[in-house]
Amino acid sequence: MRLGTLAMDLRPLRSSRDFRLMFWARVIALLGISLTLVGLSVQVYQLTHSSLAVAMVNAAAGATLLAGTLAGGILADRYERRQLLVLSRSAAAVVFAALALNAFADEPRLWVVYLCAAAIGVIDGISETALLAITPNLVTPDQLAAAGALTAITTQLGTMVGPSVGGMIIAGPGVAFCYSITCVATVVQVALTVRVRRRPPTAVEHLHPIRAMREGLSFVRRNRVIGGLLLMDVAGGLFALPYAVFPEIGERVLHGDPRTIGLLYSAPAVGAFLGAAFSGWVGRVRLPGRALTGTMALWGLGMAAFGFSRHLPLALVFLGVAGLGMILSEILQRSLLQRHTPDHLMGRVSSFWLAQATVGPAAGSVVAGGAASVVGPSAAVVVGGLLCACVVVLVAVALPGFRRVTSAGVVEEESGDGTAEDVLVR
Incomplete structure (x- = not known):
């Protein structure tokens, strides 16, 4: 390449x-x-x-x-x-x-x-x-x-x-x-x-706020692409954002000081920055649903590998890999959301996605912190990362329309004679 x-x-x-x-x-x-x-x-x-x-x-x-x-x-x-x-x-x-x-x-x-x-x-x-x-x-x-x-x-x-x-x-x-x-x-x-x-x-009826939100939620439930990417984002936020346990891992597992903990918090951002800087290929992906599944799995597996790490250099590398998967997932989610949402619903559907980004880190910290108190910080990170990867794969398997969606905004299906045909996303 x-x-x-x-x-x-x-x-x-x-x-x-x-x-x-x-x-x-x-x-x-x-x-x-x-x-x-x-x-x-x-x-x-x-x-x-x-x-x-x-x-x-x-x-x-x-x-x-x-x-x-x-x-x-x-x-x-x-x-x-x-x-x-x-x-x-x-x-x-x-x-x-x-x-x-x-x-x-x-x-x-x-x-x-x-x-x-x-x-x-x-x-x-x-x-x-x-x-x-x-x-x-x-x-x-x-x-x-x-x-x-x-x-x-x-x-x-x-x-x-x-x-x-x-x-x-x-x-x-x-x-x-x-x-x-x-x-x-x-x-x-x-x-x-x-x-x-x-x-x-776009000329739309000024609905009551509750009815307007219900209309947006109804669209998300019906649309395989938007529903799939939101489910995957929930998995990432809940299971692969274990920032709350970084201080404990830095001190007890990596035997470092506050500088070590600071590096742990910075490493995902470095990986994310590099991922965005070299993201030119993302817009050329023919099957962005599959690409999103892969980048979300990379995010989870990167965090799991970090949980196994016992040396700071390796820990930072794996956190960087997780950050890489995180940012590529975000780019693909933005593109899919904006391409497959009607303009008159764009604000509400965007708010659902952004709300998850707001709640996700807080919820993920609670999940990771609670799991760490039971199984230890490293095991909590490993299990969370693997759960993230497993859930996104299960979502892709359960929603074939999501994994087959093309960059042109249609779903690639198999016809009765075995040849590929494209149908509109519903």
């Missing part, structure tokens, strides 16, 4: 002015937001000297993020999505400004930090859903996988660069400057997003 087929597909950046604007707006915004994520934890600890208080501020943001994601799904199907992005990110800039003003005060108020963290969760949930829903309107169908890879790599870039830069800023000018930089970055994001062309929403 030539290197050119592996390198990230940059066609969406070259061919779509609007996607290019959204991409750079997201890069700038995520680098700023990553500073604030560190700043919130550090400031709360400085004010309270309590790890529980830090956990609570993260919980406040996480709970409202889920609520914002589900609400964003309804709003993204009801209103013009670019305008929804502009309004939500403008509100975010106001919240970051409030955090900065509070931090600059002689006596910062803890309740302001909690309130702003909760508001950020709601706003981020709405804007992420709107962004996912608008992407199919910005690029051609054959570029959806490439657009997903470019979107995913911005998240990994923010994850790798932001925390370390945020730590340096907090150690120097202080946490208030982190919030200020985030506010400025968000204003720049809004300015770029405003330049994106408006796209009127």
